[in-house]
Amino acid sequence: MARLDDRTREVVFRTEGLTKTYDTGEVQVHALAGVDLELYGSELTVLLGPSGSGKSTLLNILGGLDRPSGGRFWFREKELTNASDRQLTRYRRDHVGFVFQFYNLVPSLNARENVQLVTDVAKRPMKPAEALDLVGLSHRMDHFPAQMSGGEQQRVAIARAIAKRPDVLLCDEPTGALDSHTGTQVLATLQRINDEFGTTTAVITHNAAIRLMAHRVIRFQDGRIDRIEENDSRLAATEIHW
Amino acid sequence: MHAMDLKLFRDFRRLWVQGVAIALVLAAGIAVIIMSVGMSRALNETRSAYYESNRFAHVFASARRAPDSLLSQLRDIEGVAQVETQVRSYAILDIPGRAKPATGLLISRPELGEPLLNVPLLRRGRWPENAGETVVNEPFAEANGFVPGDTISVNLNGRKRGVTITGTALSPEFVYTIGPGALMPQNETFGILWMQAEVLDAGFGMAGAFNTVALTVLPRTPLEPVKDAVKALLDPYGAATPVGRDAQQSNAFLDAEIQSLEVLAWVLPPVFLGITVFLVNMVMGRIVQLERSEIGLMKAVGYTNWEIGLHYLMLAALIAFLGVGIGWGVGSWLAQAMSKLYAKYFDFPFLVFGVPLSIYALSAMLGLAATSAGALNSAMRAARLAPAVAMAPPAPPNFHGSTLDRLADLLRLGQPTRMILRSLLRWPLRAGMTLLGMALAVSVLVASNFFPDAMEEIIDTAFYQSNRQDMLLLFDPDAPETALEEVRRLPGVLQVEPQQYHAARLIYGPYEKQVPVSSVADAADLARVVDGDGQVITPDPFGILLSDRLALALHVGVGDTLTVSFESGRRETFEVPVTGIVTQFFGLGAYFAHDTLNSMFRQSPRVSIVNVTLANPQAAEAFQEWIKDVPRLTGTINMTENRISFTDTLSNNILVATTVYGILGMIITVGVAYNAARVQLSERARELACLRILGFGKGEVAYILAGEVLLLAVLAQPVGWVIGYGVARLMTEGFTSDLYAIPLVLEPATFAQASLIVLGAAVVSVALVARRLGRLDLIAVMKTRE
Structure with a gap:
């Protein structure tokens, strides 16, 4: 099990006073109210917090899906605060892997082709079969989403996310739609990727049990970081139950 | 207002672009119904009223010279109601101050009382009271600017005689007034002259005789035996075979016009109504799918299945109201334009009646029926949906592998292309209908745009290949061939x-x-x-x-x-x-x-x-001045003028028709392509947003969205060509009558033009939808389940 010290101290993400305000007509919602944060290379971070605490908003901004209202943020040395649409698309294509709560597989493509969707446009991807093998689905490659269980679909989604060898893996409630047993399988997959490839991984959850597998746990409250905890002794995903 | 009604109107407002796109297709169908069915009815009714009030005959016959004593025998033929005999003859007219001669058809008026049949209607002035007077048909007077009191001279069998115009008239026999050998009315150079019988009797040696007879028959009398009896009576006197109304020239032209309107009514509206059914079906299907949870909720709070089904039928009905409204407006406008055209070519004493209200009602019912038929399936699905099932998300669409996969592997197709192809195979009916819709748009354009080519061929064959003369001189009776030599010696x-x-x-x-x-x-x-x-x-x-x-x-x-x-x-x-x-x-x-x-x-x-x-136009003038005095010449046809007027009229009409059909084709394409792309976008929004998150650019995502519709648009072209060929063929057959035929001339350019218009309209429609890709909410995708 990787120790905290194993992490390189390379700063992958840095934010400075990041704010995000949603204008919903009559009320203004401050989803992020000034976040200063650094995420390090090869680190597995769990972002914990109740609904509306700002964790998803932060992840969206880091993943290049949304823009901050104020503050600045960097991916490695590159500032992305004011990046154009085209630059953000490029950034997502080259560096970021996403895992969603609801898998978001393309129903008209089978498992292999869903992965291929990404490998076709990535710079130095692994083979789709290799990615599916990593998530333990080499025997289900020709199945379509409608022919797979939720856990399997989520693992295809992870394979799709990692197949391009992303620098960062951003997971929004990856086990939210799964039962405990299937959920741990998915977490184990994520942990394995993190261990083997050193992919910087951020996992959003409001399931506190998952914090036990993280290097660091960042707790959110009202759009701010409440506190950051470092795990001296991490559990393997398979040891986690809820 | 009930909440359901509010929802109805707000839904419609939200869907307005799609609604309008469908309504326009429907409107095109409705407009054609109003115009074609309405005008054919109007023409029919106007004609019937005119014929009825002015006692248009049922049988028309002619002879060289039949004695008046035959009249009583003609009256005694079984089933005959009334008989009218006349003397008629063609003659050259000399109009003062004009070089060009005109041809007149002289018709005798009874010495006592009024004509019994084919009663001319006096429009201005009075009937002739002596041998030096005449009444001319109104269009001839208008074209030449005659007013009562003007004088023209008539070549009566070689003797020129001045006659004074005392009035103008119209006759049911000459609704479409066309001179001998002419192709369309030329009112300036052909006129009808009603004169006292004694003038014609004297001029043509017809005292105590007649050469034309018209008869009406009692109701339900078969015409053939009457015609045979007339023929038998007149035969010794040089009779031509008697004809019914169907072969009476003016009436035959009216028949041909009504027939071509009816062909339009049978060919076009079914196409537009059919496409409307399909589009409503496609869009409503998607709406019901999107509103599953709302349907579940409505059922949960106590709405009946019937109310819910009706709700979706009503949504489609709103499209019908819009489409019928636009269709009525455009149809009425078209009908009015046609009325004006008819006023120009057909000489009725009163305006052509408007479109009957019943046609408006019928078209509205057809429109409502089309949208209801389209929405029925979805409405029933909504009504039948069990609440618990409705509230749960739908199962993901079930895709399977197929033999196509191997082909795709072989061709090394990318995933986006595979997505397009699998979607086509997953919903083959929808893909097929979309393709068919766009193919029909192509076919409408092919079938309408072939007219200019056909007309060009007609004009070329008739006026430049077959008939190459500048003028025709008509002799009745035939002249000895020495006339040929006499004419040859004339100047020019x-x-x-x-x-x-x-x-x-x-x-x-x-x-x-x-x-x-x-x-x-x-x-x-x-x-x-x-x-x-x-x-x-x-x-x-x-x-x-x-x-x-x-x-x-x-x-x-x-x-x-x-x-x-x-x-x-x-x-x-x-x-x-x-x-x-x-x-x-x-x-x-x-x-x-x-x-x-x-x-x-x-x-x-x-x-x-x-x-x-x-030799040249100058020669033509001298020549025309000269021929006014040629004895026995009964008429002239100026082919040079014929060519010009025919070509002008046609190119005008063709421009209008091509524009109208071009618009119709575009309406169909936009209706089909825009709605197909919108439904695609709605179904794939989540998928496409997900691809954007995964790093696909807008263009790549747009490819998937546009690809399917545009692929179908391309595949639709050859299908449209074939259908268009078939429709063009049907239309040429439908338009063909004894008077004329329209050749099926299809140039490659016609197909190319049709395809360019349809593909262009498809690209624009899809581009409009693709613009919405910029508004995809990438974040919502991660949070929500469809």
Whole structure:
């Protein structure tokens, strides 16, 4: 099990006073109210917090899906605060892997082709079969989403996310739609990727049990970081139950 | 307002672009119904009213010279109600201050009282009271600016006589007034002159005799026996075969117009209504799918299945209201434009009645039926959905592998392309209907745009290949061939060529047609017979040459022996072999070689027509001034003017028609392509947003969205060409009558133009939808389940 010290101290993400305000007509919602944060290379971070605490908003901004209202943020040395649409698309294509709560597989493509969707446009991807093998689905490659269980679909989604060898893996409630047993399988997959490839991984959850597998746990409250905890002794995903 | 009604209107407002796109397709169908069904009804009713009030005859017959004593025998024919006899003759008119001569049809008025049948309606002035007066038909007066009191001179069998115009009139016999040999009304140079009987009796030696008879029959009297009896009575006096209304020239043109309106009504509206059904079906299907949870909720709070089903039917009905409203407006406008056109070409004493209200009601019902039929399936699905099922998200669409996969592997197709192809296979019916819809748009354009090409061919064949003369001089009765020499000596004349025309009955077994048989001069150069391929055909000296439509009507082929019964000269009957069949667009032509016809008539060579070419326009003027004084000349046809007016009229009408059909084609394409792309976007929004998150650019995502619709648009082209060819064929057959035929001329450019318009409209529609890709909410995708 990787120790905290194993992490390189390379700063992958840095934010400075990041704010995000949603204008919903009559009320203004401050989803992020000034976040200063650094995420390090090869680190597995769990972002914990109740609904509306700002964790998803932060992840969206880091993943290049949304823009901050104020503050600045960097991916490695590159500032992305004011990046154009085209630059953000490029950034997502080259560096970021996403895992969603609801898998978001393309129903008209089978498992292999869903992965291929990404490998076709990535710079130095692994083979789709290799990615599916990593998530333990080499025997289900020709199945379509409608022919797979939720856990399997989520693992295809992870394979799709990692197949391009992303620098960062951003997971929004990856086990939210799964039962405990299937959920741990998915977490184990994520942990394995993190261990083997050193992919910087951020996992959003409001399931506190998952914090036990993280290097660091960042707790959110009202759009701010409440506190950051470092795990001296991490559990393997398979040891986690809820 | 009920919450459900509010939802209805808000839903419609949200869907308005799609709603309008469908409503326009429906509106096109409704407009064509209003215009074609409405105007054919209106023409029919106007005509019936006119015929009824002015006692238009049922049977028309003519003879060379029949004694008045026959009148009582004609009246005694069983079933005959009224009989009217007249003297009629063509004559050259000299209009003061104008070089160009005109041709007049002189008609006698009874010495006492009013005409019984085909009663002319006095429009201005008074009827003639002495031999020096005449009433002319209104269009002729208007075209020449005549007012009562004006004087023109009439060549009465070689003697010129000045007559004073005392008034103008219209007659049910001349709703479509067309002179001998003309192709369309030329009111400036052809007029009807009603004169006192004594003038014609004296001028043409017809005292105590008549040469025209019209009859009406009692209700439910079969016409054939009456015609036969008339024929039998008149036969000794040089009768032509009596005809019914169907062969009366003016009425036949009206019939042809009504027929072509009916063809339009049968061909176009079903296409538009069919596409409406499909589009409503596609869009409503998607809406019900999207609103599953709302349907579940409505059911949970107590709405009945019926109320929910009705709710979706009503949503479709709103589209119908919009479409019918627009269709009524456009249809009324089109009908009005047609009325104006009819006012120009048809001489009715009153305005053509408007579109009957019942047609508006019928079209609205058809519109509502179309949208309801389209929405029915979805409405029933919504009604049948169990609440618990409705609240749960739908199962993901079930895709399977297929043999196509191997093909895709082989072709190394990318994933986006695979997504497009699998979607086509997953919903083959929808893909097929979308394709068919766009193919129909292509076909409408092909089927309408072939008209200009067809017309060009008609004009070319009729005016530049077959008839190359500047003028035709008509003689009645036929003149000795020395007339040819006399004309040749006139100033400015370059070429002359003789021609003969004789009325004849052609009989083959049970089939019979009455047509003018004409002669073709040896080595003819001015009046030739030219077939559809532009080849000059010379009649065989030992047989008859028939136009294809005449051969078809008589069921004869080359080699068959035809009975030709002439109705002039010695009125002899011959058995002649059909030696050739030629494709022709105007009339039902039958031809003999000139010398053959002379020998059949056992006469020294004669001419009915002298075809003339002139050196130059200056010569034409002098020539025209001169021919006003030629005795026995009964009419002239100025082919140069014919060409110009025909070409002008046609190119005008064609421009209008091509524009209208172009718009219709675009409406269909936009309706189909825009809605197909919108439904695609709605179904794939999540998928496409997800691809954007995964790093696909807008263009790549747009490819998937646009690809399917545009692929279908491309595949639709050849299908549309084939359907268009078929429709064009049907339309040419539908428009074909004894008067004319429209050739099926389809140039590659017609197909290309149709495809360009449809593909262009498809690209624009899809681009409009693709713009919405910029508004995809990438974040919502991660948070929500469809």
